[in-house]
Amino acid sequence: MNRAFNRKKEKSWMHTPEALAKHYIAYNAKFLGNAEVETPKGTEVVKDAVRKLKFQRHIKKSEGQKTPKVELQISIYGVKILDPKTKDVQHNCQLHRISFCADDKTDKRIFTFIYKDSESNKHLCYVFDSEKCAEEITLTIGQAFDLAYKKFLESGGKDVETRKQIGSLQKRIQELETENSELKQQLQDLEQQLMMAHVPPTGSVSVQARSTDVFDMVPFSPGTVLVPTQASNGCPVPPTALPPNIVLSEGKDLFGAEPFDPFTCGSADFPPDIQSKLDEMQEGFKMGLTLEGAVFSPDPLDGRC
DSSP, X not given: OEEOSSOOTTOOOSSOHHHHHTSOEEEEEEEEEEEEEXXXXXXXXXXXXXXXXHHHHHHHHHTTOOOOEEEEEEETTEEEEEOTTTOOEEEEEEGGGEEEEEEOSSSTTEEEEEEEOTTTOOEEEEEEEOTTTXXXXXXXXXXXXXXXXXXXXXXXXXXXXXXXXXXXXXXXXXXXXXXHHHHHXXXXXHHHHHHXXXXXXXXXXXXXXXXXXXXXXXXXXXXXXXXOOBOTTSOBOOOOOOOTTOOOOTTOOTTSOOOOXXXXXXXXXXXXXXXXXXXXXXXXXXXXXXXXXXXXXXXXXXXXX
């Protein structure tokens, strides 16, 4: 890492090695954004990126957008950029990919670093605004580099490879978590669609056709409840209600009597005068069957039968 703007190398470090090696140092700042640069280092490269991002931020401020606040967590493993309230990690810049770090002498609030993105393989210049801690943040990043380099020499280069593997695993975990969230959302959408497909619309009534016989009539049984139907003139037919003490039985009429047939009943079923009339009717019917000619009707003008 190169430190720009004539940083004095004999500057004493501000933190203990344990604080950066086992924990992290946190700072609050405003994040102006990042811009792609052509080279991984250089004072002029950084100044161009700062001017560009300041101009963009000025336009956004005129539109009513505020500069977002972030929390920086600096350690020997890198610089994390988090949301100060939710602690969500917005950017995780591994230390071995930071190639340049500097604070601006003309503007004491501005500090920057250049980071090589692992996905796009592009160099991005990150620019921050801190009213009081710009120089201190730059020194803290420099101390983290110094401690990381010493640890690299002591481990013979193995520690760097371990950090790379850990970084790759962390990235893969984040990708899987994102994919898992998307699959859960798709599952919820499918469940809602299935529920909507099985629930009939509000106000709808399922109508079933009534079974009929060969004459297109509804079969009747004594226990059937009579339901009024719509008349041809549009007026409902008043329902026919039976007295509560009358129950229809199969094979009987409304009054509980057996069906009446005057030609099949026995002689003991009727009084003598009625039975004699029935016998005369039956005899006349039999005599009519014995006549060989056509059936004649009386003619008052002819006097013949």
